[in-house]
Amino acid sequence: MEIEQIEILDFLKRHSPFRELPADLLEQVACSIDIGYFKAGSEILRFNEPLHAFHLIRSGAVETFRRNGELYNRLSEGGFFAEQGLLRGGKVRFPASALEDTLIYLIPDRMFLQLFDESEFFADYVEVGYRERRKSSKAREQASADLLGATVSTLLGRVPISIGSHASVRQAAQLMSEQNVSALLILHHGDETAPDGTLAGIITDKDMRARLIAPGLDSEIPVTDIMSADPATIDHQRYIFEAMALMLRYNLHHLPVLMRGKTVGIIAISDIIRYESQNSLYVVSSIFRQQTVAELQSVVPDVHACFLRMVNEDANSQMIGSAMAAIGRSFKQRLLELAEAELGPAPVPYCFLALGSMARDEQLIFTDQDNALILDNRFDPALHGSYFEKLASFVCDGLAACGYTYCTGKVMATNPQWRQPLRVWQQYFKTWMEQATAERLLHSSIFFDIDGVWGQTQWAEQLQAQVSKQARHQPLFLASMARNALQRTPPLGFFKDFVMEQDGKQNNSLNIKRRGTAPFSDLIRIYALAVGSDANNSLNRLKDIIDAGVLPKGRGEDLRDAFEVIALTRIRHQAEVLRQGREPDNNVLPEQLSEFERKHLKEAFQVLSNAQSFLKFHFKA
Amino acid sequence: MLYLGPNQADKTQNDNAITDWQRYYQQQAASVEHSLLQHFYGAGMVAASTPVSQVSFVALDFETTGLDADSNSIVSIGLVPFDLRCIYSSRARQWLVKPRFKLTDSSVTVHRITHSEIDSAPDLSQILPEFLSLLAGKVAVVHYRYIEREFMNAALQARLGDGLLFPVIDTLDLEARLYRAKPLSWWDKLRGRQKVSIRLDASRNRFNLPPYRPHHAVTDAIACAELLQAQINHRFSMDTPVSELWC
Structure with a gap:
């Protein structure tokens, strides 16, 4: 029989995390709901009052607040609140009031707790703590590892072409020509040894050449005479790398694929190469085979395909960021090889530097080039100046041709200021830390993420060691860095199709780099400098920071998870832009985000915002 | 509830002249003969001066075979208790009842209640004890009172030999007070101005209440309860005496 609260049930069926619940449980929920009406401006929940229901917005809009009266969240139809209070002692933690005339569905506490116990999805969706989600992120990593090992069935294309074992070589050759295939399966037909239709052998173009034409045999002989009998096969559920290993071991170009003992396809070595061409390792090795800048440019689509594939396979931000950085480094290295081939060997040793996101192994697709040159101390501008100027131009122009746009701040080796002998660099770094100015702080935040990619890379390490030794003893410098890092703040969250700011103002889009990943890596850099970490990658820095024990317990882990949420949002946005062939940007539109993503992003922003407050306090910024 | 054209909505005849319901209930409790009705009136009624914030309500919706209580009957009843703090939809009740008069095909299409469902439904007399106990002592809230009150009165008259007034x-009347207070002037008509609709869905829409699927008794009762909350919040106050609203 149909329940009486059908309108309530219909509403629940349209909204997560309810619509995912089993039908009988959902009906129980619908039958348990009471309804509250609140006029715009009226109070819904008052701090510390007893709380008996989970609040789900049926219509209207609600604002929730911190205890100090600061806006905490703004919610509309389908939004919910009061879960923290119910999970922690049954008292109101975030007071709420109606922004518009609002109807609230009140789910009684016992029903809410039952849902929380019975549905893991519901619990994950509703629970605000990061500890619970860490469990699910482990499951995600497992899933991505499984996906990275794709199975043979993903490579299967057309139905395999076959012929009976009674056919002649000529008939086989005719069929292969008709079907335009280079390999043909031979199936048992009227043989006593095996049932009809089972695999007897395989014959390829190469077999025809080597076993028929070269020895001068008659093409009317049975195909079984020259086929490879009982060939190696692979089950469709095995991993691609297993197929690859098999083909390498036996030097096979074709491998029949079986499903429940029946042949369902043939994979050729070219299928595997095509698949692997989207692999970052393949892209890197292909970069080093290119002979000109134009040829290097032709690799760019492979870079994009590789990026998309990693995103599709749910790789984490560190895997993607380091793969893209490795590719970017390879472009630089190959361009330097080409430059030296054209300009001749360098007159004095040098080190080519990657800075910023590439140095941090956090590079994505749409990124500008930040680079510089350290020259040997024997560098003489009159003698060597023009060589390095040309070298720098060659590399920077080449990078621009390959999609790494010129740096608008002119942080490039083509800028004479950033093409200096080691001792000048050492002096730069010293001055930046000892006499900070606005401009020098900006330089610090760019140049302190440093990675030598070519030549005397130990010089980059020396500069880095200088920073990690000196910075932590410069409290004024750290305070100024912290002040700078606090200038870019995350938004509060989302409301309808808007980005909501801390002061309640609403914007149409969110620059996820400026408001998310950038302030995050700024924050982590300062702590890294303070604890003398010599790591470049933000997550590795965070490990050092956690080990150094400067953060309250658990805060470092929260930061790590929040960083991942924000970084992945940016990555997914770039993947979407790439798929649609749009102009690259970092502007995420709220309507592109699912409720689930919004909720997690909001929490991640909260973690970042809290960490910024703590940073301010910690460094007296 | 049923769709009502503008003509029916303008109907004003037949209203009783009772204003002191507390006294009326006391009188009835002493004079009615049927024990069900004695209990019902015996539960009493709030005084006319009671602020609405202290009143317990039940929202009612009847689905009927037609509009005239003398030749049509009730097929389903939806009931939802509420007060101005909360609508207790978890305690909503709905009954299908077998009509005294035949179900027409056109009303089948409106209510989506089928002949076979009706055939297995009980007679109203079987659900009366429960229904009356839920209504006892409460102020009923409906959208267009001529359906619920007259049909219940007629049904009880036929079964218990005594009518029921509550x-x-x-x-709808609260909307009419605002939008039907004076007829459209010739100037309004000249400008093509139309009467503001006071139907349930149109009235709810004016208060930004969400659209619901109509002609389901409990849903319509909930819709009506929500509408009263909005009306009181926007046009009256928590201290408004209930006598200003009831009739």
Whole structure:
């Protein structure tokens, strides 16, 4: 029989995390709901009052607040609140009031707790703590590892072409020509040894050449005479790398694929190469085979395909960021090889530097080039100046041709200021830390993420060691860095199709780099400098920071998870832009985000915002 | 509830003249003969001066075979208890009842209640004890009172030999007070101005209440309860005496 609260049930069926619940449980929920009406401006929940229901917005809009009266969240139809209070002692933690005339569905506490116990999805969706989600992120990593090992069935294309074992070589050759295939399966037909239709052998173009034409045999002989009998096969559920290993071991170009003992396809070595061409390792090795800048440019689509594939396979931000950085480094290295081939060997040793996101192994697709040159101390501008100027131009122009746009701040080796002998660099770094100015702080935040990619890379390490030794003893410098890092703040969250700011103002889009990943890596850099970490990658820095024990317990882990949420949002946005062939940007539109993503992003922003407050306090910024 | 054209909505005849329902209930309790009705009136009624914030309500919706209570009958009843703090939809009740008069095909299409469902439904007399106990002592809230009050009165007259009268707040009447207070002037008509609709869905829409699927008794009762909350919040106050609203 149909329940009486059908309108309530219909509403629940349209909204997560309810619509995912089993039908009988959902009906129980619908039958348990009471309804509250609140006029715009009226109070819904008052701090510390007893709380008996989970609040789900049926219509209207609600604002929730911190205890100090600061806006905490703004919610509309389908939004919910009061879960923290119910999970922690049954008292109101975030007071709420109606922004518009609002109807609230009140789910009684016992029903809410039952849902929380019975549905893991519901619990994950509703629970605000990061500890619970860490469990699910482990499951995600497992899933991505499984996906990275794709199975043979993903490579299967057309139905395999076959012929009976009674056919002649000529008939086989005719069929292969008709079907335009280079390999043909031979199936048992009227043989006593095996049932009809089972695999007897395989014959390829190469077999025809080597076993028929070269020895001068008659093409009317049975195909079984020259086929490879009982060939190696692979089950469709095995991993691609297993197929690859098999083909390498036996030097096979074709491998029949079986499903429940029946042949369902043939994979050729070219299928595997095509698949692997989207692999970052393949892209890197292909970069080093290119002979000109134009040829290097032709690799760019492979870079994009590789990026998309990693995103599709749910790789984490560190895997993607380091793969893209490795590719970017390879472009630089190959361009330097080409430059030296054209300009001749360098007159004095040098080190080519990657800075910023590439140095941090956090590079994505749409990124500008930040680079510089350290020259040997024997560098003489009159003698060597023009060589390095040309070298720098060659590399920077080449990078621009390959999609790494010129740096608008002119942080490039083509800028004479950033093409200096080691001792000048050492002096730069010293001055930046000892006499900070606005401009020098900006330089610090760019140049302190440093990675030598070519030549005397130990010089980059020396500069880095200088920073990690000196910075932590410069409290004024750290305070100024912290002040700078606090200038870019995350938004509060989302409301309808808007980005909501801390002061309640609403914007149409969110620059996820400026408001998310950038302030995050700024924050982590300062702590890294303070604890003398010599790591470049933000997550590795965070490990050092956690080990150094400067953060309250658990805060470092929260930061790590929040960083991942924000970084992945940016990555997914770039993947979407790439798929649609749009102009690259970092502007995420709220309507592109699912409720689930919004909720997690909001929490991640909260973690970042809290960490910024703590940073301010910690460094007296 | 049923769709009502503008003509029916303008109907004003037949209203009783009772204003002191508390006294009326006391009188009835002493004079009625049937024990069900004695209990019903015996539960009493709030005084006319009671602020609405202290009143317990039940929203009612009847689905009927037609509009005239003398030749049509009730097929389903939806009931939702509420007060101005909360609508207790978890305690909503709905009954299908077998009509005294035949179900027409056109009303089948409106209510989506089929002949076979009706055939297995009980007679109203079987659900009366429960229904009356839920209504006892409460102020009924309906959208267009001539359906619920007259059909219940007629049904009881036929079964118990005695009618039933109870105070009702009519959310349609509250809308009519505002939008039907004076007829459209010639100037309004000249400008093509139309009467503001006071139907349930149109009235709810004016208060930004969400659209619901109509002609389901409990849903319509909930819709009506929500509408009264909005009306009181926007046009009256928590201290408004219930006598200003009931009739």
